[in-house]
Amino acid sequence: MSILNIGVSGLLAAQRSLATTSHNIANAATEGYSRQRTELESRAPLFHGGSYLGQGVQVGNVQRIQDDIVTANLRANLTNNSNAEVRTAFAERVENLLSDESTGLTLTLQNYFSAVQDVASDPTSLPARSVLLSQAETLSERFDNVNDQINEQRAMVNDQMRTAVDEINQYAQSLADLNRRIVSGSSGQGGLPNDLLDQRDLVLNRLAEKIDVSAVRQDDGALNVFIGSGQSLVMGGNARELVAERLTGDPNNLDIGYRTSNGAIVDITRFMTGGEIGALVETRRSVLDTAQNQLGLIGLTLATEFNEQNRLGLDLNDELGGDIFNLPQPDVYSLPGNSVNAIPAVTVDDVNELTASDYRLSYNGTTFLLTRQPENEPVQPPLAPALPATAATPAGGNTATGQLGVTVDDPTALQETDYTLTYDGANYQLTTNPGGVAVPLVADPSDATILVGDGLNFHTGDLAGAVAGDSWTITSDYDPDVLVGDGLRIDTTAIAAAAAGDEWLIQPTRNAASRMTVTMTDPADLAAISGALEDAANTGEADIAALRVTAAGTPETYLPATVVVNGAGDIYNVVSPSYGANAGAATVESFRVLDPKDADLFAAATPITYDSTQQQFVVNNERFALDPSGVTTIRANGWELQVRGEPTGVGPALDAFTINVTPTPAETLPTATTTVTGNGWEMDVRGTPAAYDTFTVDLSRGRPGDARNIQAMAELQDARVVGGETSFQNGYTNILAEVGNETRQAQIARDSSATLLADAQAQRESVSGVNLDEEAANMLRFQQAYQAAAQVIAVTSTLFDTLIAATRR
Structure with a gap:
């Protein structure tokens, strides 16, 4: 090759290097741009005269300076930082909502129980009762307000999720378009469209901020992109469309799915991890769902416990109390694709067995199964038919x-x-x-x-x-169609035609806090007076669930009675007095069991006669003289009866009173309820009793100062009734602790990921970024090379001119 050609090759090489340097300088501030370098290589030498002669230089490639490991590290840190920032923002807002006295429940709960205690101190005070109802209204409104605030955060999650999915679809389409352009623009000699590669990496980085991504390069230069736990998003030049829709039956939550070729939508929410989308899914599950469900469980338990206790007492009109609060009912939703367009009837059977979980009811073709969500953990014991009455x-x-x-x-x-x-x-x-x-x-x-x-x-x-x-x-x-489990009662009659694979979402507590309203309006209806109470010394698991009057006009209905469990723990014995034919003006002042272990306590019936000639009551041949004070105390067989006044009639053995014993076999199954029948009343006792446990039933009139039932309500403040494990205040404190823990973890992750992201960005800049000082030096170097190559061409021209001149002579 001639000197001219060699000079031209050097000139072109320097020109290409200058162009690349200029391109670097021009794009120094372009986001995602990777520095480029012109790679030069010698042309193949020419063998001549026993030697190889150089043929000049050529441009081998314009190299994009980047490191796959550095790029992947940056992408991972973008994902982590975006995830942590979103989690922190939502967790901080919810924590502030729950912990602030003006918006949280702590102070409102304290004020409510203070009002309960004030009524217990003065049970006949109408002003104190009015304050209690007012505090109940305030508590109900605060539950509703907190729940609404959490729902606002849930709506924000949905809006942000919808926007993020739209952006992901845009990025996916851009990646598919860039893949096609890169494949078509790549030369067969190994050259690559560097600027398109930069654009693709930039789009991929932006996608990584939305969701955890992984990319696999194909032989033709295209990238296959996968999200979450391996779901394909971009395959070569084709992009899959994601949708944000309600796919799991919950009308309050958006889910993420992808649209298949036949138009069907597949739910992939549970696979979405990392980035903004992963943070939204995790925030909804670990912060919003947890806080709202636990808040609802506290409200539902409080309403249930106060209603049950109020129904066990007497109001100022000497009537059995009614409900204070309206009890929220579970939400039930049919999942898309079910074969039956119906839902089961679901109620709370035992609030103490209920958890703060959502549930999924599924049918496998033969059996209904209940699992806690989102853990997908089967309830134990499994669903079983409800025990019959x-x-x-x-x-x-x-x-x-x-x-x-x-x-x-x-x-x-x-x-x-x-x-x-x-x-x-x-x-x-x-x-x-x-x-x-x-x-x-x-x-x-x-x-x-x-x-x-x-x-x-x-x-x-x-x-x-x-x-x-x-x-x-x-x-x-x-009814075999009525099933119970985890405190829920599920009537499957309406879905008897269900097919295998049908599912329903059950949310017992999700919206309970917003529906816990006060139904009582008259302060006199508060049942402060004791009606039925458990003995504090009881060791069994039985508790009073309900009390009903079945014979309101019978005098014995309003006499005190004691229910005593026998030594074997399998019989409830109602021990109660009744009036004899000659009771006359004598009335029962009080009755109680002193010794539940007395061998004679459970005698079928013990008559009490009155000897008017001696003015003595006679029981088991033992005599008790009429007390001049007007109230005579009679003790026998482990019980004590106080009688006011004197029976009517003349004779040595007047029929005055009888102490009756009515046995009821106790259901020994742990979840069973036994209906104990007494004198004109029925009492439901839930659970398994222990030997010699006792319960008092007293529907006697004229006891306005008796505050034992309202005191039992006051004691609910510290009772472990929420989930059967903790008190109302501690339950709320647990919510604060869980949300606070999520907040601290998110903040730590945010701060650490921000540092790691800054390091990753600096590392990427050190490898791929444009250094203007370096580029300026390169510009001078390549300019000198260009000038030198031009001088070679000039020398060639002079030599050529000399040669031409010599030939003219």
Whole structure:
């Protein structure tokens, strides 16, 4: 090759280097730009005369200066920092909302219980009662306000999620377009469109701020992009569209899915991690859902406990109390794609067993399953049919005395039918009613008087004097379609046609805080006076769930009674006085059990007579003289009766009073409720009692100063009733602690990720950034090279001119 060609090659190489340097300088402030360098290489030498002669220089490539490891590190730190900043922003707002006295619940709860204590100190004070109702209204409104504020944050999450998904779709489409341009613009000699690669990396970095991404380079230079836990977003020149829609049945939450080729949408929310989207999903789950569900559980538990306790007492009109609060009901949503357009009827069966979780009810073709969400943890024990309420009604002509007890023996053997139990003079027979189908009865191995059939126990030992022909109608509300679990009662009747795979979302507490309203308006309706109370010394798990008057016009209904569990822990015995024919002006002042372990306490009936000639009450041949004060105390068989006044009549053995004992077999299943029947009332006792546990029932009138029931409400302040584990105030403190912990973790992550991001950006700049001083030096260097190459060409021209001149001579 001639000197001229060599000079031209040097000139062109210097020109290309100058152009690259100029390009670097021009893009020094361009975001995402990577410094470029012209790579020069010698041309292939020419073999001539036994030697290789140089042929000049050529441009091998314009190299984009970047490091894949540095780029990936920057992208990861962009994801982490964006995630931490979003999490911190939401967590701080929720924490401030819950912890501020003007917006949180702490002070409002304290004021409410202070008002309860004021009524307990003066139960007849209408002003104190009015203040309590006013504080109840304030508490209800505060629950509602806090819940609304959390819902506002939830709406912000939805809006931000929708915007982020739109941006992701834009970035995905841009990446697909750039992939196509890069593939078509790449030369077969290995050259790459560097500026397009920079643009693609910049878009990928912006995508990384929205969601965790990974990229795989194809042989043709295109990038396949995956998000979350490996869901494809961009494959070569094709981009998948994401959508933000309600896909899981919850009308308050947006979910993320992708649209398939046939138009169907697949929910991928649970796979979305990292970046802004991951932060929004995590914030909703760990902050908003947790705080709102736990807040709702506190409100629902408070309303339930106060309603139940108020229904166990007497108001200023000597009537059993009613509800103070309206009880919120669970939200139930059918998931998209279900085969039935219906939802099950769901109520709270036992608020103390309820958790602050959402639930998913699913049908597998044979069985309904209940799982806690979002953990997808099956409830333990699994859903099972609700235990039935059973009752035995004797036929009108029965000779037998006593009350036949019916309890559940085996829930899995229960049948959906009523029964008739008949005595033939020697044995009992059980038949279905209607139908008359015989049901086998077997004796309980531990007690032959207990007969077992179809999952029920029949306590024939409670009966006396049965003769052939006596019969009892056994009613049971057993319904296999009604299931219980985790404190929920789920009636699946409406979804009986469900198909395998059908699912429903159940939110027992999500919106409970906003629906807990005060229904009581009259301060006199507050039931401060004791009606039914548990003994503080009880050691069992049984507690009073309800009290009902069944015979309001009967005098005995309003006499005090004590319910005592026997030594075996399987019988509730109602020990109560009743008036005799000669009671006359004598009235029961008080009655209580002194010794639940007294061997004679559970005698069928103990008569108390009055000897008017001696002015003495007689019990078990023991005499108690009429007290001149007007109130006589009588003690026997472990009980104490105080009588005001003197019976009417003349005689040594007037029928004054009787101490009756009415046994009711206790359901021994932990979740069962036993209905204990007394003199004109029924009391539901939930759970399993211990031996000698006692409960007091007193519906007597004229006790306005009795504050034991309102005191029981005051004691709820420290009772561990929320989830069966903690108090109301501690439950709220736990919410603050959990949200505060999320906030601290997010803040730490934000600060550390910001530092790491700054380091990653600096590292990227050190590798790929444009240094203007360096580029200026390169400009001078390449300018000199250009001038030198031009001089070579000038020398070539002179030599050529000399040669031409020589040939002319």
